[in-house]
Amino acid sequence: MGRRLLSAVATTGAVTGALAAGAALGGREVLRRQAAAARAVIGQPHGEQAPRADKTYKKRFGDPVELLLVGDSVAAGLGAEQPRETLGARLAKGTGKRLQRAVRLRTVAVVGAETSMLADQLATLEPGYRPDVAVVVVGGNDVTHRVPVAESARDLAAVVTTLQERGATVVVGTCPDLGALTPVPQPLRALGSRASRQLAAAQRAAVLPLGAYAVDLAAVVGPFFITNPDEMFSLDRFHPSALGYKRTAKALLPSVLAALGARDAVPFGHHAPESA
Helix, strand or coil: CCCCCCCCCCCHHHHHHHHHHCCCHHHHHHHHHHHHHHHHHHCCCCCCCCCCCCCEECHHHCCCEEEEEEECHHHHCECECCHHHCHHHHHHHHHHHHHCCCEEEEECCCCCCCHHHHHHHHHCCCCCCCCCEEEEECCHHHHHCCCCHHHHHHHHHHHHHHHHHCCCEEEEECCCCHHHCCCCCCCHHHHHHHHHHHHHHHHHHHHHHHCCEEECHHHHCHHHHHHCHHHHECCCCCCECHHHHHHHHHHHHHHHHHHCCCCCCCCCCEECCCCC
């Protein structure tokens, strides 16, 4: 999206335009009208810059854990009003509290990123940087820009491998369910939901054999966004609110702790590496 906003969490024009283009010919005019209506409702009140939350959390505990956030606007925290409300800050505080250790947060996620762009994010890291755990959240923009599922999954696998070469254990939050985007009318929303779930399944299948954890965000946190959209979404009605990020961080935390060796089993919606 130029710096295109994420779609489960992205720019409405990208969501509606891309999905409408893939619809059956007979329904295109209906979808075109729905796209125009959704664009008029939402807008972009947050711009394209997420709050910068990088710092050391729970510093008093010492012995810092290196936590890296990679991905799109959800990983970056767009929609949060304060740095402490972003996904990275929430995860850092939750991890530090559970481990009784400091957590040093580093965020390279970029608003609007597709999976193919994550390699560029990793290229900004200095060669000696070695995260203990890397959290990757990506996929919405791949759906809205009709990136082939196999291509997205292949790009994600390459990113996981690169992170592992840096010494990180990787946790992937799979593509959120675009069906939660209530400003987008039916049948457009149903098309987005189906496409996002297909991508999420492919992401999971790609990363588990490599030794990464996968968290099904559609299953673990998606129901909160569907049943409480006014509370879980921010002003643009696409990106999470402070509460939405709090819930998303809570959903990811069990796998982050498992990746750090702080717990054995993971709950429903979490998938341990096939090699574990």
